[in-house]
Amino acid sequence: MTLDLASFGRAISSARKLKQLSQKELSALIRKEDGESITPQYLNDIEHDRRSPSGDHLIKQFARVLDIDVNVLFSTVGILSEEDRRLVKRATPAKINEAFVAFRRELKK
Numbered sequence: 001m002t003l004d005l006a007s008f009g010r011a012i013s014s015a016r017k018l019k020q021l022s023q024k025e026l027s028a029l030i031r032k033e034d035g036e037s038i039t040p041q042y043l044n045d046i047e048h049d050r051r052s053p054s055g056d057h058l059i060k061q062f063a064r065v066l067d068i069d070v071n072v073l074f075s076t077v078g079i080l081s082e083e084d085r086r087l088v089k090r091a092t093p094a095k096i097n098e099a100f101v102a103f104r105r106e107l108k109k
Contacts, residue, residue: 003068008059008076009049015066016047023047030061056082 004014016026027043038058045051053059059077063070074081080088088096 005072005076007049008052008073009047011068011073011076012043012062012066013047015062015068019066026065029065030058033057052077 001014001018003018004010012026016023019026021029023040023043027038027040030038030043032038033055042051046053053062059073059081060070062068063073070081074084091099
């Protein structure tokens with residue numbers, strides 16, 4: 001089995017299965033910003049693409065626990081990390097376009 005990157009939920013589900021973790025076990029390892037674990041039901045909703053992670057913190061938690069590059073997970077959600085959003089805010093429109101053109105070109109290789 002390989003990592004399924006079709007969506008955030010599928011990436012989490014496939015990575016969890018590769019690590020041989022149950023939803024209950026994984027949910028106990030993922031901490032919200034208040035320190036509480038997420039619920040198995042919330043994880044189930046994420047894995048079935050009924051819910052998205054509520055922010056950068058949870059995406060980073062999943063990446064750390066499941067040993068997935070955080071940039072890969074951000075790409076499955078379709079958002080930029082907070083760090084990348086700060087870079088975009090400081091860049092000119094031309095520079096942003098240039099970066100995305102280079103990004104697309106690299107992925108097409």
